[in-house]
Amino acid sequence: MGGSKSDILQGTLDLMVLQTLEAMGPLHGYGVARRIEQISDDVLQLNQGTIYASLLRLQQRRWIAAAWGTSENNRKAKFYTITRAGRRQLSAETEHWERIAGVIGRLLRLAPR
Amino acid sequence: MLTRLFVLIARIRGLFGAARLDDDFAAELAAHVDLLADDYVRRGMTRDDARRAALIRLGGTVQLKEQHREDRGVPFIDAAAQDVRYGLRALRRHPAYSIVAVATLAIGIGAGTAVFSVARAVLLRPLPYADPVALVRVFETNPLKNWTRNIAAPANYADWKARNTSFTDIAAYEQFSENGSGAGDVFLTGSGEPQGLKALGVTGNLFRVLGAPPLVGRTFTDAETFEGQARVVVLSYGLWQSAFGQDPNIVGRTVTLSGRTYDVAGVMPADFFFPGRDVQLWLPVAYQPSIFTTARRPHWLGVVARRKAGVSLERAQEDMNGVARALERQYPDTNTQMGVRLERLHDSFAFAPRPALLMLSGAVGLLFLIVCANIANLQLGRAAARAREIAIRSALGAGRRRLIRQLFTESLVLSAVGGALGFAIAIAARAALLRFAASTIPLHADVRLDAGVVLFDAALTIVAPLVFAVVPALRSAAAGRLNDRGDGAARETRALRNALVGAEVALSIVLVVGAVLLSRSLLRLEAVDPGFDRARVVAFTVTLPSARYPTRPDRLRALEEIERRLRAQAGVQAVGAASTLALRGFTWTGDATVEGRAADDYERELRHKSITPDYFRAMGIRLLAGRFLDERDAGDRPLVAVVNRALAQRYFRGEDAIGKRITFGRPQDRAPWVTIVGVVADEQQDAMDKAAQPQAYVSIRQQVQNPMTFVVRSSLDPSAAIASARREVQAVDRDLALTAVTTLERVVSEAMGDHRFRTALLSAFAGASLFLAALGIYGVLAYFVSQRARELGIRLALGAKPQELFGMVVGQGLRPVAGGAAVGVAGAIALTTVARSLLFGVRPLDPPTYAVAIGVLAAIAFAACAIPALRATRVDPLVALRDE
Numbered sequence: 001m002g003g004s005k006s007d008i009l010q011g012t013l014d015l016m017v018l019q020t021l022e023a024m025g026p027l028h029g030y031g032v033a034r035r036i037e038q039i040s041d042d043v044l045q046l047n048q049g050t051i052y053a054s055l056l057r058l059q060q061r062r063w064i065a066a067a068w069g070t071s072e073n074n075r076k077a078k079f080y081t082i083t084r085a086g087r088r089q090l091s092a093e094t095e096h097w098e099r100i101a102g103v104i105g106r107l108l109r110l111a112p113r
Numbered sequence: 114m115l116t117r118l119f120v121l122i123a124r125i126r127g128l129f130g131a132a133r134l135d136d137d138f139a140a141e142l143a144a145h146v147d148l149l150a151d152d153y154v155r156r157g158m159t160r161d162d163a164r165r166a167a168l169i170r171l172g173g174t175v176q177l178k179e180q181h182r183e184d185r186g187v188p189f190i191d192a193a194a195q196d197v198r199y200g201l202r203a204l205r206r207h208p209a210y211s212i213v214a215v216a217t218l219a220i221g222i223g224a225g226t227a228v229f230s231v232a233r234a235v236l237l238r239p240l241p242y243a244d245p246v247a248l249v250r251v252f253e254t255n256p257l258k259n260w261t262r263n264i265a266a267p268a269n270y271a272d273w274k275a276r277n278t279s280f281t282d283i284a285a286y287e288q289f290s291e292n293g294s295g296a297g298d299v300f301l302t303g304s305g306e307p308q309g310l311k312a313l314g315v316t317g318n319l320f321r322v323l324g325a326p327p328l329v330g331r332t333f334t335d336a337e338t339f340e341g342q343a344r345v346v347v348l349s350y351g352l353w354q355s356a357f358g359q360d361p362n363i364v365g366r367t368v369t370l371s372g373r374t375y376d377v378a379g380v381m382p383a384d385f386f387f388p389g390r391d392v393q394l395w396l397p398v399a400y401q402p403s404i405f406t407t408a409r410r411p412h413w414l415g416v417v418a419r420r421k422a423g424v425s426l427e428r429a430q431e432d433m434n435g436v437a438r439a440l441e442r443q444y445p446d447t448n449t450q451m452g453v454r455l456e457r458l459h460d461s462f463a464f465a466p467r468p469a470l471l472m473l474s475g476a477v478g479l480l481f482l483i484v485c486a487n488i489a490n491l492q493l494g495r496a497a498a499r500a501r502e503i504a505i506r507s508a509l510g511a512g513r514r515r516l517i518r519q520l521f522t523e524s525l526v527l528s529a530v531g532g533a534l535g536f537a538i539a540i541a542a543r544a545a546l547l548r549f550a551a552s553t554i555p556l557h558a559d560v561r562l563d564a565g566v567v568l569f570d571a572a573l574t575i576v577a578p579l580v581f582a583v584v585p586a587l588r589s590a591a592a593g594r595l596n597d598r599g600d601g602a603a604r605e606t607r608a609l610r611n612a613l614v615g616a617e618v619a620l621s622i623v624l625v626v627g628a629v630l631l632s633r634s635l636l637r638l639e640a641v642d643p644g645f646d647r648a649r650v651v652a653f654t655v656t657l658p659s660a661r662y663p664t665r666p667d668r669l670r671a672l673e674e675i676e677r678r679l680r681a682q683a684g685v686q687a688v689g690a691a692s693t694l695a696l697r698g699f700t701w702t703g704d705a706t707v708e709g710r711a712a713d714d715y716e717r718e719l720r721h722k723s724i725t726p727d728y729f730r731a732m733g734i735r736l737l738a739g740r741f742l743d744e745r746d747a748g749d750r751p752l753v754a755v756v757n758r759a760l761a762q763r764y765f766r767g768e769d770a771i772g773k774r775i776t777f778g779r780p781q782d783r784a785p786w787v788t789i790v791g792v793v794a795d796e797q798q799d800a801m802d803k804a805a806q807p808q809a810y811v812s813i814r815q816q817v818q819n820p821m822t823f824v825v826r827s828s829l830d831p832s833a834a835i836a837s838a839r840r841e842v843q844a845v846d847r848d849l850a851l852t853a854v855t856t857l858e859r860v861v862s863e864a865m866g867d868h869r870f871r872t873a874l875l876s877a878f879a880g881a882s883l884f885l886a887a888l889g890i891y892g893v894l895a896y897f898v899s900q901r902a903r904e905l906g907i908r909l910a911l912g913a914k915p916q917e918l919f920g921m922v923v924g925q926g927l928r929p930v931a932g933g934a935a936v937g938v939a940g941a942i943a944l945t946t947v948a949r950s951l952l953f954g955v956r957p958l959d960p961p962t963y964a965v966a967i968g969v970l971a972a973i974a975f976a977a978c979a980i981p982a983l984r985a986t987r988v989d990p991l992v993a994l995r996d997e
Contacts, residue, residue, distance in 0.1 A: 029141060031564040035289050048145065049172035052138075056184050060123035073151055078137075083155040 013054045015097060018090045021064060021082040027071075028077035029055060055080060063089050127185035138181050141233055152867050188601060191548040192515075196522035203523055204530075210495060211527070213888070218577060220881055221484030223538025226570040228477040230539060231546060232470050233565060234558040241384045243324025244419075248458035249426065251283065251416040251433070257450050258717050262464070264288045266412045269440065269451070271405035273416070276436045279429035280418040283321040286388070287314035287398060298656050298820070298852045299354060299370045299394075300506075307850040308356065308525070311391050312346075312370070314398040320347070322419050323387060330364035330379025337397040345378040345397065346370070352393040353380045370396075371658035372848065388415065388462070389557055401849030409447035411703065417458060430455045436744040437460050462557045468950050469871045475944070476627065476878045479620045481573070485581035486620070487885045490556040490613045492524070492585035493606055494892050517586045524582035525575070532574030534633060536562075537568065549870055555977040560810025584609065607897070614889045615933035618970065621882040622937025625966040628879035630945060630955055631872040633962060637954035638865055638932065643695065643804070644796035646733025647857035649826060651834045652694055655842060656820035665817045671845060674819055676725055678841040684828040690812075692818035695796050696864040701818075704811070707764045708786065709773040715779055719760075720798060723818040728810070729755075729793060731824045732857075737761075739771040739791035746812045753811075755791040760807035775809070787811070801864045802953040831856050876994055883973050894926040898981040902988050910990035922985045926978035934970060 020035050021027060027035065032055070035050040058064045063086030069079040082090070127134065134388070146167045153163035166176070204211040251273060253263040258701065265273075265285070274283040287297065299312040320332035332347055346356070357363055366377045375396070386392065420429055422754050433453040441448045444937065456464070463470075503516060511519075543562060552558060588606060664666045672690060679688045693700045705719035726742045728734075737758060746753050754775065761770040770789050778784030787809075794806035813821070827834040835854055843851050855863075861870075898905070905918060945957040955962065 028148065029143065030145045047172040048149070048170055048242045049142075049174070049177040052141070052177060053180060053184060056181060062119045062123075071144075072147060074145055075147050075149075075151070077148065078141045096280075112860075 010027060013050070013102050014058055015090070015093050017051065017058060018063060021080055022087065022090055026069070026079040028071060028079050030077070031071075032080065041079055053097070058086065061085075061089075085100045115305070124185065124187050128187060128190060128413060129183070129359060129929065131186075134185060135178065135182065138178060142171065142177065145171060150962070183895040193517075196519050197526055199519065200523035200526035204527065207211065207495070210491060214491055214527050215531045217484050217487055217885060218528055219534035219538055221481045222528075222532050222535030222570060222573045222577065223542065223951040224477050224535075224878065224881075225481050225573050226535055226539035226566060227546065228470075228473050229569045230562055230566045231554060231558070231560055232474055234560040234571075235466055235470055235555060238559075239460070240459055241325070241382075241386070242458075244745075245459060246424075246457070247420045248323065249418050249420060249429065250456045250458050250461035251418055252454040252456065253412060253974075254452040255450050256453045262454060262456070262461075264412050265414045265416050266410055267400065267404045267408040267414055268406055268448070269409060269412075269448070270414050270416050272440055273418075273433065273453070276439070277418075277429075277432055279421060279424045279432040281421050282322050282418060283397075283418040284319035285316045286319060298654065299396075300372075300658070300848065300850050301370055302372070302848050303369045303745045307848050309850045309852040310352065310393045311394045311396050312396055313387075315395050317397055319387070319395070319417070319418075320381075322417060324419070325381065325385055325387070327379035330377070330384040332379055333395075333397050338400065340399045341399050342397070342399065344373060344375045344399070346375040347395045348380045349393050350381060350383040350385070364522060371656070372395075372660035373658070379425050381494065386557060389555070390559065395545055409444055410766055418455075419456050424454060426457065429710075431573065457483040462555060466555050468948070469867065470947050472627070472951060473871065473874060476624055476875055478679045478708055479624055480882055481577075481881045482580070482877045483617050483620045483885050486613045486617045488524075488527075488577075488888045488891050489585055490617075490892060491580040492582065492612055493588065493610050493613070494896055496585055496588060496606065498857055509521070520586040521578060521582055524578035524586070526901065528574050528577045531577070533568055535573070536570050537569070539566070549873075555753055610893045610896075611929040614886070614893055615884040615929040615936070617882075617889045618930050618933030618974070619937035619940060621879070621886045622934055622966060622970060623873045623941045624848070624875065624879040624882045626938075626945060626962060628876040629962045629965050630948070630957065631868070631875055631953055633955045633959065634951075635865070635868055638801050638868055641797070641801050643801070643861050644734060645695070645792050645857065647861050648823055649828065649831075650731065650733075650839065650857040651827065651831050651859065652822055652824045652853075652855050652857060653835065653838065654694075654820050654822045655849055655851065659819075659848070661846070661848075662819075668819055669813060669817045672817070674845050675823070675842055675888075676727075677826055678844065679823065679838055680727075682827070682837050682841065684834070685825060686828065687727055687731040687826045688725075688823065689731035690813070690821045690823045691728050692723045692813075692821060694822045694824070695858065696800065696860050700798060703777055704779045704782070706776045706778065706780050706782075706784075716807060718806070720775070720806055721777065722808070723813045723816045723821075724810050725813055728824065732796065733826070734796055735794040737792045738769070738790070741791055741793075742812045747814045750815075750816055752785055752787040753790045754787045755793055755810040756789050757793055757795045757805060757808045757810075759795050759805045760809065760897035761792045763807050777809075798865075801861070801973055802868075824857070831985035868951075868953070870930060883970065886970075887973050887977040890926055890930060890974055891980065893929075894922065894981040895980055895984075897925060898922060898985045902985075905985050906988045908989045909988060910984075915986035918986050919982045922982035923975070923978045926982070927974060930970075930974040934967060938967070941966070 016036050017032055020032050020039075024031070024035060029051055030048070033051045036051075054067075055064070059066060059080075063083055064080045065083055066078050066080050068076060071077045148163065149167035149170060150160070150163040153166050154160060158166065171177070204215075223534050240248070242248060251265065253265045254268065255263065266512055267285075270283070270285045274280075275507060277283070297314070298309050300307040301307075315333070317333040317335045317338040320327070326332070327347065328350065330347075333345065336342055337345065348363070353359055353363060356959055357366075360366065363377050363380060367374050368377060369375075379743060381395075387395075418429075422424070424432075427444070430453075433455060437448075437453045438449060440449060506519075507513075507516060543560060588609070603966075655672075656670055657668050662671055676688050676690060679685060700720050701722070702718045702720050704715055704717055705721075706715040724742065726744060726746070729736065729741050738761075739755070742753065742755055756770060756775075763771060764770070770792050773789050774786040775789065776782070776784040776786055793810070795808075797803075798805055798808065825834055825838055825840070829837070835851070839851055842851060908918060941963070942958060949957050
C-alpha cells in the first residue's frame with residue numbers, strides 16, 4: 001500500500017494525467033494511457049490498469065471530473081475532464097516539477113567532475 | 114487542506130453503494146479492453162488474440178478492482194467491517210462456544226451494570242439542590258449517651274444558627290423516625306376516604322438553605338417558623354399530580370389536613386425531594402419562640418446547613434466545636450459532653466447503604482474478572498483448534514498486526530452481543546432490585562437506567578475484550594506460523610490456561626467466603642428471638658388529630674373506644690396498643706433515676722413506651738416476674754411500670770426488681786416515683802442485630818401518647834383482619850385513617866431485609882463464579898485428555914490400572930486449583946475484614962466459613978475433573994494404537 005518510492009511515481013503519473021487532459025480535452029482512461037505512451041515514445045510502458053488508480057485519486061481531489069460518453073468508434077466509455085481546480089494544481093505542479101528538474105539536471109551535469 | 118477534506122468526503126461516500134460503484138468500474142475496464150482490442154485489430158490481430166493481448170496489457174482486472182475498492186473507501190473502516198463480518202461468521206460457526214461465551218459475558222456485564230445503576234443513584238448522582246457540595250448535615254454527638262449522629266434539640270439548633278461563623282444559614286426539620294425520612298402522617302380529608310400522607314415539618318428557611326426554588330407559588334418565610342402565622346403548605350410535584358390533578362390554580366387553594374385547614378403556598382419541581390422521595394408535603398413547624406430558647410431536651414430536629422464560600426468542612430467543624438463547648442459550659446445540665454458532627458449532606462444520605470453497596474460493587478468486579486478469565490481460557494482452548502486457520506491466513510500474507518486486530522475484533526463482536534444482552538439483564542435486575550431491595554436503596558435514590566448507565570455498560574463491553582482477548586490474541590498470532598507447531602507453544606498455552614484457572618479459583622474463593630460469612634450471619638440473625646410471637650398479628654398506626662382531640666382525656670377515650678371495638682370482633686384473640694412498635698427504628702427515650710443511687714448515677718437514655726394493658730398478651734411477650742399492667746392502673750392510682758429483663762438485670766442484678774422505684778427524670782428533677790410491678794422478656798428494639806436495652810412500660814391511663822400503634826392477634830387472615838379493623842376505627846371517627854399497616858411477620862422480615870438481600874445477591878455472584886471456575890477447570894482438563902488419548906491408551910494397553918490413570922488426570926486438574934485456592938484464601942482474609950460491619954455473630958476470620966468455602970470449591974473442582982478423568986480411563990487401547 002505504499003512506500004515513498006511509489007509515492008513519487010504516483011505523483012508523477014498524476015501530473016502526466018492532468019497535463020494530458022489539459023492538452024487533449026476530455027478523454028477516456030484508455031485514451032489517457034495511450035497518449036502518455038505515445039508522448040514518451042513508448043519509453044514508459046504502463047501496466048495500463050494503473051492509470052485508473054491515478055484517475056480515482058484525481059477525482060477524489062476534485063481535480064478532474066468524469067462522465068459516461070461515447071467514443072470515436074462508437075463504444076460507451078467514461079470520459080475525464082480537467083476541472084478549474086485541476087488546472088490550478090497543474091500549473092503549480094508544473095512549476096514545482098521544472099524547478100526540481102532544473103536542480104537535478106544541474107546536479108547531474110556537475111557530477112562527473 | 115480543502116483537498117484533504119474532499120478526499121475524505123469522497124472516501125466516505127465510497128463506503129456506500131459499493132455494488133453500484135463496483136459495476137461502474139467493471140464497465141469502465143471492459144470499455145478499456147474493447148478500445149485497446151480495437152486498436153490491436155486495426156494493427157492486424159484477430160479479434161480473439163486482440164482481446165487476450167488487451168487483457169494482458171491492462172493488468173490483472175481482479176487486482177485492479179480490489180485496489181480500486183480499497184482506494185475508494187476508508188481503509189480502517191472497511192477492514193473493521195470485514196473483521197466484524199468475519200467475527201459474526203466465526204461465532205455462527207461455533208455455536209456452543211459462542212453461546213457459552215456470550216452468556217457468561219452477559220451475566221458479567223449485566224450484573225456489573227445493574228449494581229452500577231444502584232451505586233450511581235445512591236452514591237454518585239448529585240443532589241437536586243443548588244451547589245449541593247456546600248450542604249452539610251449537623252448532628253449532635255454525646256459519648257455519655259453513645260450518640261455519634263443524633264438529631265438535635267431545638268434550643269441547640271437555634272444557638273448553632275445564631276453563633277456559627279461558617280454557614281450562610283442553618284435550617285431544621287422534624288425527624289421523628291430513623292426509618293424512612295422521619296416524616297409524620299397527616300390526613301387529607303374532604304373527598305371520600307381520608308388519605309394518609311407523609312408530611313415533614315420544616316423551618317421557614319429550609320428551602321432557601323437547600324437552594325431549591327418552587328415550581329409554582331412560593332416556599333416558606335422565616336417568620337413562618339413560628340406560631341401565629343397563617344397556616345400554609347408546600348406540595349410535592351407527585352402529590353400535586355395525584356391528589357389535585359395538577360390544578361393550575363393550586364396556589365391559594367385550601368386543603369384540610371388532619372382536621373385543620375391550610376392554604377397551598379407552592380409546589381416543588383418534579384425532581385425535588387427532601388429528605389426522601391416519600392415526603393409528599395412540607396409544613397412550617399410553627400413553634401412557640403420559647404421552644405428555641407428552652408428545649409434542650411428532647412431531641413427531634415434534623416439539621417442542614419450551607420457552608421459559606423471558601424469555608425472548608427474542617428474549618429466549619431472547628432467553628433462548631435467551639436460553639437458546642439460554649440454551650441456545654443453554659444448549660445451543663447443538658448449539654449455535658451454534647452458535641453457536634455458535620456457530614457456532607459450527600460454522605461449522610463448514603464451513610465447506611467454505603468458499606469453494602471461497596472461490598473456488592475467489589476463482588477461484581479470480581480465476578481467480571483472471573484468472566485474475563487473464563488473467556489480468555491475458552492479462547493486459548495480454541496486457539497489450538499484455530500492454529501491451522503491462522504497459519505493459512507498468515508501464509509496468505511496477513512500481517513501479525515492484522516491478525517491480532519482480527520482476533521480482537523472477533524472478541525469485540527462477542528462482547529458487544531454480551532453487552533447488549535447484559536443491558537437486558539440489567540433492566541430485569543433493576544425491577545428485581547427495586548422489589549426486593551427497597552429497604553437497601555435509600556429513599557433519596559432514584560434508580561434509573563439512563564445515559565450514564567448505558568455508557569457504563571458500553572465501557573464494560575469494550576473493557577472486557579481488552580482484559581480477556583489480549584493474551585490469547587498475542588499467543589494465537591505468535592503461533593500463527595506454519596512451521597511453529599512444536600510442543601513448546603502447546604506447553605506454554607497450557608501453563609497459561611492453568612494460570613487462568615488458578616486465577617478464577619482464587620477470585621471465586623473470595624466471593625464464596627464472603628457469601629458463606631453473610632449466610633452464617635443471616636442464620637444467626639434469623640435465630641434471634643424477637644421477644645414476641647409474630648404469628649398472626651397485624652399492626653397499624655392511628656394518629657389522633659390534635660384539632661379534634663385537644664386534651665389527654667379526649668385521646669384516651671378515643672383510644673380505649675377503638676380498642677374495645679376491635680376486641681369485640683369475631684376471631685380476635687387479643688388487642689393492645691403501644692406508643693411505638695419494635696424494629697421500626699424509632700422509640701421514645703429519656704432520663705430515669707433508680708431509687709437509692711448516687712446523684713449523678715442515672716440512666717440517660719431509658720426507652721419507655723405507653724401501652725394499653727393488653728399489649729403484652731397481644732404481642733405474646735412473656736411475663737417473667739410480678740404482674741402485667743391492668744385496668745386498675747388508672748390516672749388516679751399510684752404510678753406503676755413494667756420493665757424489661759435488660760433493665761432488671763442492669764439495676765437489680767441478684768435482687769427482686771418488683772417493688773423497687775424509679776423516676777422518669779434526673780435526680781434533681783424530683784419527678785414522681787413509679788413502682789415496678791412486673792418484669793417481662795426483652796423484645797427487640799432498634800434492630801435484630803442489637804442487644805435489647807433497658808426499657809420501661811407505663812399505662813396510657815397514666816401517660817397517654819399519640820400516635821399509637823395497635824396490634825391485633827386474630828385467627829383471620831391479615832387482609833380480613835385489617836379490613837375489619839379499618840371499619841371499627843372509622844366507626845369511632847370516619848376521618849381517622851390507618852397508616853403503617855403491616856404484620857409482625859413482615860416487621861421482623863423487613864428488619865432482616867437488607868441482610869437477606871445482600872446475602873442472596875452475594876450468594877448468586879459466588880454461585881456464578883463457582884460455575885465459571887468449574888467450566889474453566891473442566892475445559893482445560895478435557896483438552897488435556899483429548900490430546901493425550903493415545904498415550905493414555907498405550908498406558909492402559911501396557912497394564913496401567915484405570916484408577917491410577919483417573920488419579921493422574923484428576924491430580925493434573927487439581928494442581929492449578931490448589932494454587933488458586935491458596936491465593937484466594939489469602940485474598941479473602943485480607944478483604945473480608947473490611948466487611949466486618951456487615952456481619953452479625955460471625956467473625957471475619959471464622960474458621961468454619963473457610964472450611965465450608967474450601968470444601969465446596971474442592972467438591973466442585975473434583976466434579977469438574979472427574980468427567981474428563983473418567984473419559985481417560987475409558988480410552989480404547991485398540992483405537993488409540995490404530996491411530997498410531
